[in-house]
Amino acid sequence: MQSVLLPLNTPLSKAHPHNAYQLSILACKEETRTWIYMNYIHLVAEAKNENHPIAFFLPDNSGYNWNCVTPWFEYNVLTRDFISECRWDFSTIVKKAIFNNNYIYLYINEKYIPGTYWHSKGIDYSHSLLLHGYNELTNEVSFLIYDASRALSVRSIPMNEMEKAFYDNQYRCERYENQIYLLKLREQLGYKLGFDLKYMIEQLVTYRDEKPVVFNVLDRHTDDRYRYGLAVYDSMINYMDMICHGLVTNAREGIIIPMHLLMEHKHIMVERLKFLAEHYTHLEVSSFIEEFEYLKKSFESLRNNALKFELTGNPVIISKLIGCMAELKENERSSLTKLINFLESNYTESE
Amino acid sequence: MNVQDNIISINHSVTRIVNAVIQSNREIGQIDSLFELGLDSIQCMRIIIELEKEFNIEIEDDDLLIKKYETISSISELVNKLVSKI
Numbered sequence: 001m002q003s004v005l006l007p008l009n010t011p012l013s014k015a016h017p018h019n020a021y022q023l024s025i026l027a028c029k030e031e032t033r034t035w036i037y038m039n040y041i042h043l044v045a046e047a048k049n050e051n052h053p054i055a056f057f058l059p060d061n062s063g064y065n066w067n068c069v070t071p072w073f074e075y076n077v078l079t080r081d082f083i084s085e086c087r088w089d090f091s092t093i094v095k096k097a098i099f100n101n102n103y104i105y106l107y108i109n110e111k112y113i114p115g116t117y118w119h120s121k122g123i124d125y126s127h128s129l130l131l132h133g134y135n136e137l138t139n140e141v142s143f144l145i146y147d148a149s150r151a152l153s154v155r156s157i158p159m160n161e162m163e164k165a166f167y168d169n170q171y172r173c174e175r176y177e178n179q180i181y182l183l184k185l186r187e188q189l190g191y192k193l194g195f196d197l198k199y200m201i202e203q204l205v206t207y208r209d210e211k212p213v214v215f216n217v218l219d220r221h222t223d224d225r226y227r228y229g230l231a232v233y234d235s236m237i238n239y240m241d242m243i244c245h246g247l248v249t250n251a252r253e254g255i256i257i258p259m260h261l262l263m264e265h266k267h268i269m270v271e272r273l274k275f276l277a278e279h280y281t282h283l284e285v286s287s288f289i290e291e292f293e294y295l296k297k298s299f300e301s302l303r304n305n306a307l308k309f310e311l312t313g314n315p316v317i318i319s320k321l322i323g324c325m326a327e328l329k330e331n332e333r334s335s336l337t338k339l340i341n342f343l344e345s346n347y348t349e350s351e
Numbered sequence: 352m353n354v355q356d357n358i359i360s361i362n363h364s365v366t367r368i369v370n371a372v373i374q375s376n377r378e379i380g381q382i383d384s385l386f387e388l389g390l391d392s393i394q395c396m397r398i399i400i401e402l403e404k405e406f407n408i409e410i411e412d413d414d415l416l417i418k419k420y421e422t423i424s425s426i427s428e429l430v431n432k433l434v435s436k437i
Binding site: 149150151297298300301302303304305307308311312 | 391392393394395396397399400412413415416417
């Protein structure tokens with residue numbers, strides 16, 4: 001009887017599932033750090049999106065920003081419709097995938113997953129999770145998911161329950177949520193990827209100057225409803241203003257999660273600078289690490305204030321958060337400008 | 352009440368609040384790591400809200416960092432510092 005549990009490690013970001021699952025896998029391989037730190041710079045906000053005001057901007061080649069693929073994954077994609085049409089057995093797909101070192105990213109109905117908020121309410125809710133293990137003896141599948149208090153945790157349920165969760169699910173966005181990704185972490189990237197300091201500087205300038213980010217031709221034709229870089233702070237401020245005026249009430253998705261993401265964004269910046277210091281030993285970046293540590297702690301405080309607002313409903317907290325966000329935006333702009341100037345003046349063409 | 356009695360009284364209240372929020376299946380010791388017992392940010396904020404009500408204090412942003420709430424002992428020390436300022 002076989003039992004496989006593919007490794008997972010602490011992700012650099014947990015705010016959104018697709019990033020958390022991807023980074024949980026990548027955290028198992030040190031060589032992935034180059035790709036991670038060259039990415040996870042850009043932020044995007046869809047101005048009228050009440051549910052997800054801020055996200056990391058890492059679209060795939062179709063422009064979809066909620067994917068989990070990276071050059072570090074070999075991947076295969078199936079859809080639930082295709083599996084049904086071919087009359088393939090879900091449990092056989094899962095077993096074969098996991099026994100061949102594939103993680104599985106898919107959307108299921110959380111009503112069937114014990115320990116989740118929606119299971120406790122008995123309410124249908126389509127959400128993603130990451131399968132990473134299977135035990136033939138117990139016929140249980142192991143997975144990574146957010147529990148009822150939104151903590152990432154690993155647990156197991158019988159395969160037939162997972163199958164029910166998979167099939168008895170109404171997607172909110174059929175085109176993307178219908179897909180199952182079989183993800184295998186590559187041994188090697190397959191091409192040389194050195195840390196490109198010049199590229200990093202350019203991305204930081206784009207981020208600081210709130211410019212649209214163009215990764216492919218589809219990004220050139222988005223309408224004005226997107227904000228990029230530091231401008232995402234304005235989306236958060238607008239949203240909090242709407243809360244003050246009673247126009248929206250969703251503090252969890254509208255403030256707490258985005259605030260948490262901003263905290264993680266600064267944490268990744270700190271780690272990026274430490275990575276830079278390892279590889280460019282002539283660059284003295286310790287003062288910049290301190291500045292971004294300060295920003296990270298500031299966002300942690302803001303996030304905790306947002307949690308306090310959710311628990312108490314005290315509107316004074318929101319007014320305070322609006323003021324703090326505006327101030328932090330300018331603090332970050334100032335820190336980035338100093339960092340960019342420093343890197344540009346110390347960058348040599350040979351690097 | 353003298354200073355020592357105050358410290359003991361604060362500690363008792365903090366212990367009671369932490370136990371009520373975390374709901375561990377055993378009594379939590381003074382230096383037990385609350386993170387290892389599963390303390391998350393939501394529970395931490397619940398503790399903070401209860402502390403503010405209990406002691407009529409306001410916990411400022413610098414003290415809203417989760418790492419300051421690792422043990423009952425560290426929380427009692429924080430509360431003692433804030434109460435002393437009143």
